[in-house]
Amino acid sequence: MKRKRGGQPKPKWARKRRNVTIRMRDALYKRLKHAAKADDRSLSEEIAKRLDLSLNMRLKLDMIEMKLNEFDRRASELLKSWEDEQRPARNDVLQTVAATVSAGPHKS
Numbered sequence: 195m196k197r198k199r200g201g202q203p204k205p206k207w208a209r210k211r212r213n214v215t216i217r218m219r220d221a222l223y224k225r226l227k228h229a230a231k232a233d234d235r236s237l238s239e240e241i242a243k244r245l246d247l248s249l250n251m252r253l254k255l256d257m258i259e260m261k262l263n264e265f266d267r268r269a270s271e272l273l274k275s276w277e278d279e280q281r282p283a284r285n286d287v288l289q290t291v292a293a294t295v296s297a298g299p300h301k302s
Contacts, residue, residue: 211242216241226240226241226244
Protein backbone atom coordinates (compact mmCIF):
# COMPACT_ATOMS: atom_id res chain seq x y z
CA MET A 195 0.00 0.00 0.00
CA LYS A 196 1.36 3.39 -1.02
CA ARG A 197 1.84 5.95 1.76
CA LYS A 198 -0.13 9.21 1.45
CA ARG A 199 1.74 12.48 1.04
CA GLY A 200 2.07 14.81 4.03
CA GLY A 201 1.63 14.06 7.69
CA GLN A 202 -0.02 10.80 8.57
CA PRO A 203 -3.25 10.81 10.57
CA LYS A 204 -2.70 10.42 14.29
CA PRO A 205 -4.96 8.55 16.68
CA LYS A 206 -7.51 10.80 18.43
CA TRP A 207 -5.65 10.70 21.75
CA ALA A 208 -2.48 12.03 20.08
CA ARG A 209 -4.12 14.93 18.23
CA LYS A 210 -3.35 18.32 19.72
CA ARG A 211 -5.12 20.54 17.22
CA ARG A 212 -8.15 20.31 15.01
CA ASN A 213 -8.35 21.63 11.48
CA VAL A 214 -11.12 24.23 10.97
CA THR A 215 -12.00 26.04 7.77
CA ILE A 216 -13.49 29.53 8.03
CA ARG A 217 -14.55 32.26 5.63
CA MET A 218 -13.66 35.90 6.21
CA ARG A 219 -13.63 39.18 4.36
CA ASP A 220 -10.41 40.30 2.66
CA ALA A 221 -9.93 43.25 5.01
CA LEU A 222 -10.03 41.01 8.08
CA TYR A 223 -7.71 38.50 6.43
CA LYS A 224 -5.17 41.26 5.70
CA ARG A 225 -5.36 42.58 9.26
CA LEU A 226 -4.87 39.11 10.73
CA LYS A 227 -2.04 38.33 8.32
CA HIS A 228 -0.30 41.61 9.24
CA ALA A 229 -0.74 40.96 12.99
CA ALA A 230 0.56 37.41 12.60
CA LYS A 231 3.66 38.63 10.76
CA ALA A 232 4.29 41.34 13.38
CA ASP A 233 4.18 38.72 16.16
CA ASP A 234 6.12 36.14 14.13
CA ARG A 235 3.21 33.69 14.11
CA SER A 236 1.42 31.77 11.41
CA LEU A 237 -2.04 32.97 10.42
CA SER A 238 -3.51 29.88 12.06
CA GLU A 239 -1.66 30.59 15.33
CA GLU A 240 -2.79 34.22 15.27
CA ILE A 241 -6.44 33.26 14.78
CA ALA A 242 -6.25 30.62 17.53
CA LYS A 243 -4.59 33.11 19.90
CA ARG A 244 -7.25 35.76 19.28
CA LEU A 245 -10.12 33.30 19.67
CA ASP A 246 -8.62 32.04 22.92
CA LEU A 247 -8.22 35.61 24.21
CA SER A 248 -11.79 36.39 23.23
CA LEU A 249 -13.21 33.38 25.05
CA ASN A 250 -11.08 34.05 28.12
CA MET A 251 -12.28 37.67 28.11
CA ARG A 252 -15.89 36.44 28.15
CA LEU A 253 -15.11 34.31 31.22
CA LYS A 254 -13.48 37.29 32.94
CA LEU A 255 -16.42 39.56 32.11
CA ASP A 256 -18.84 36.98 33.50
CA MET A 257 -16.76 36.79 36.70
CA ILE A 258 -16.71 40.60 37.01
CA GLU A 259 -20.49 40.72 36.50
CA MET A 260 -20.97 38.07 39.18
CA LYS A 261 -18.76 39.99 41.64
CA LEU A 262 -20.54 43.28 40.88
CA ASN A 263 -23.90 41.62 41.55
CA GLU A 264 -22.57 40.28 44.86
CA PHE A 265 -21.21 43.74 45.73
CA ASP A 266 -24.58 45.32 44.90
CA ARG A 267 -26.39 42.77 47.06
CA ARG A 268 -24.04 43.36 50.02
CA ALA A 269 -24.21 47.13 49.64
CA SER A 270 -28.02 46.96 49.67
CA GLU A 271 -27.93 44.82 52.82
CA LEU A 272 -25.54 47.27 54.53
CA LEU A 273 -27.66 50.26 53.55
CA LYS A 274 -30.81 48.60 54.86
CA SER A 275 -29.00 47.66 58.08
CA TRP A 276 -27.75 51.23 58.48
CA GLU A 277 -31.22 52.65 57.83
CA ASP A 278 -32.70 50.26 60.42
CA GLU A 279 -30.09 51.39 62.98
CA GLN A 280 -30.71 55.08 62.24
CA ARG A 281 -34.52 54.84 62.35
CA PRO A 282 -34.85 55.23 66.18
CA ALA A 283 -32.57 58.30 66.16
CA ARG A 284 -34.53 59.82 63.27
CA ASN A 285 -37.79 59.14 65.08
CA ASP A 286 -36.45 60.89 68.22
CA VAL A 287 -35.45 63.94 66.16
CA LEU A 288 -38.82 64.00 64.39
CA GLN A 289 -40.67 63.74 67.73
CA THR A 290 -38.59 66.60 69.18
CA VAL A 291 -39.25 68.75 66.11
CA ALA A 292 -42.97 67.93 66.22
CA ALA A 293 -43.17 68.76 69.92
CA THR A 294 -41.32 72.03 69.35
CA VAL A 295 -43.61 72.99 66.46
CA SER A 296 -46.79 72.10 68.36
CA ALA A 297 -45.61 74.06 71.43
CA GLY A 298 -45.79 77.23 69.39
CA PRO A 299 -43.29 80.04 68.92
CA HIS A 300 -40.42 80.18 71.39
CA LYS A 301 -40.21 83.47 73.28
CA SER A 302 -36.81 84.70 74.36
